[in-house]
Amino acid sequence: METTYSILRPLLSPEMAKDIVLERSHRARRPKPKQKDPPRDIICKIYNSRHRDSVLKAARDAKEITYEGARIEFFQDLSPVTLNKRRQMKPVTDVLKAQKIPYRWVFPFGITFPIQGTTRYVRRPEDLVLLCEDISLLPSEIPSWLQITELTDLPELPEAMVWTASTGRRRSKRPQDTAD
Secondary structure (H helix, E strand, C coil), rough: HHHHHHHHHHCCHHHHHHHCEEEEEECCCCCCCCCCCCCCCEEEECCHHHHHHHHHHHHHCCCCEECCCCEECCCCCCCCCHHHHHCCCHHHHHHHCCCCCCCCCCCCCEEEECCEEEEECCCCCHHHHHHHHHHCCCCCCCHHHHHHHCCCCCCCCCCCCCCCCCCCCCCCCCCCCCCC
16 A cells, blocks of 8 residues: 555645545456556545545646656546446547537536536537537537437436435434234
8 A cells, every 4th residue: 555655645735645545455356467568457445535536636637647667547436337428428528629628527427518608518418419509510520429319328317406404313213003
């Protein structure tokens, strides 16, 4: 774990670097690579989400991160379904990059980006039509348009989530109904 700490600490501010706690750190389960192959991934669980977010942001912002001469890349752990959906959206992200429109991924699946003074979201295939209108693009100009519009198994997303405050009191158990 000391190696993982020595990789992560330079990415954080001095205050955060001294407080970072790893729940675990280990190599990915697979056979040891041959000499010419890249090493196995290191998987780590950072206890504090604020530290995790800072590490990922610093890794995104850095041009290159190295440790003992080896180049290191950081990736957030995502489910295979999410990764597949992101791969299907690659033609859209390519168009946004080409037009120099900054975007970011949203959870569980979607893209958000600023345009015309507002923030836009693409979460469902229907949103792609609106995206094309916003960036003055015809749907046919996005490569693999048919593949993208056929996204399947997307979870139903609420339009807006309503959060309620907890009173902090525990509920008492209901008495069990008894049959007479």
